Amino acid sequence: xxxxxxxPERDLDLMRRVAAGEEAALAMxxxxxGSLVYRMAFQAVPSKSEAxxxxxxxxxxxxxTASRYDPSxxxxxxxxxxxxxxxxxxxxxxxxxxxxxxxxDESQGGPMVEVGGSVSGMERDERLAAMLKRIDAxxxxxxxxxxxxxxxxxxxxxxxxxxxxxLGTIKSALSRALTRLRERTNEELTx
Numbered sequence: 001x002x003x004x005x006x007x008p009e010r011d012l013d014l015m016r017r018v019a020a021g022e023e024a025a026l027a028m029x030x031x032x033x034g035s036l037v038y039r040m041a042f043q044a045v046p047s048k049s050e051a052x053x054x055x056x057x058x059x060x061x062x063x064x065t066a067s068r069y070d071p072s073x074x075x076x077x078x079x080x081x082x083x084x085x086x087x088x089x090x091x092x093x094x095x096x097x098x099x100x101x102x103x104x105d106e107s108q109g110g111p112m113v114e115v116g117g118s119v120s121g122m123e124r125d126e127r128l129a130a131m132l133k134r135i136d137a138x139x140x141x142x143x144x145x146x147x148x149x150x151x152x153x154x155x156x157x158x159x160x161x162x163x164x165x166x167l168g169t170i171k172s173a174l175s176r177a178l179t180r181l182r183e184r185t186n187e188e189l190t191x
Contacts, residue, residue, distance in 0.1 A: 007075075008071035008072075008075075009071070011069070011071055011075070011076035012069065012071045014028060014029060014076070015029075015066045015067075015069040015076070016066070016067070018062070018063055018066040019063075019066035019067040021063075026059070026063060029059070029062065030059060032153070033077070033080045033153055034055065034059075034153070035153040035154075035155075036077075036080070036081070036084075036150075036151070036152070036153030037055050037058050037059070037080065037084050037153075038051060038052075038055050039150075039153070040081070040084050040085070040088060041054035041055050041058070041084070041088060044088040044091075044092060045088075045091070045092075054087070054088060054091055057087055057091065058083065058084050058087045058088075061083055061087050062080065062083055065083060077151050077152060078151075081151065082128075085124070130188070131181070131185075134181055134184050134185070135147065135177075135181065137184075138177050138180060138181075141163075141165075141169075141173045142173045142174070142176055142177035142180070143177070144159075144163070145159055145170055145173045145174045145177060146174065146177045146178075146181075148162075149174060156170045156171055156174065
């Protein structure tokens with residue numbers, strides 16, 4: 001298993017090289033986060049081809065904004081997720097008709113909607129922070145599996161191999177973790 005010591009410096013170096021247009025660095029960024037970004041895109045758009053197009057757009061955006069990456073503000077994986085989410089939201093806004101302001105309300109079980117049909121950046125950041133807090137409260141194996149699968153872009157097989165844990169145990173841990181996260185989210189919404 002790779003050590004996390006010095007990771008912020010390596011991430012900053014990688015992003016500086018991406019900003020400088022170094023193809024090998026962009027390939028490394030894609031190798032590291034491509035599957036994570038694709039999963040996010042595939043959940044947000046209706047088809048595989050649109051997800052692939054969205055991934056290309058996201059990596060172009062990552063390349064164009066690489067010089068703005070600051071490891072003191074966020075881990076690289078968090079930064080990639082935020083850029084990806086913003087790009088996907090922009091893409092969905094362009095492709096969908098806007099929702100009416102009063103059509104959905106979080107108290108009715110739907111997403112929060114503002115005038116123009118978008119959740120504010122502050123609300124989005126609060127939701128992300130709340131979800132990360134719920135993830136951090138999970139038991140160690142569940143927390144590790146969720147972070148590696150959803151934030152690190154690893155397959156369950158890769159996680160099992162790295163942790164020297166049977167694939168079935170990894171699948172069970174992920175299933176239990178997702179159930180706990182759903183329950184905690186529902187509890188917070190009802191209180």
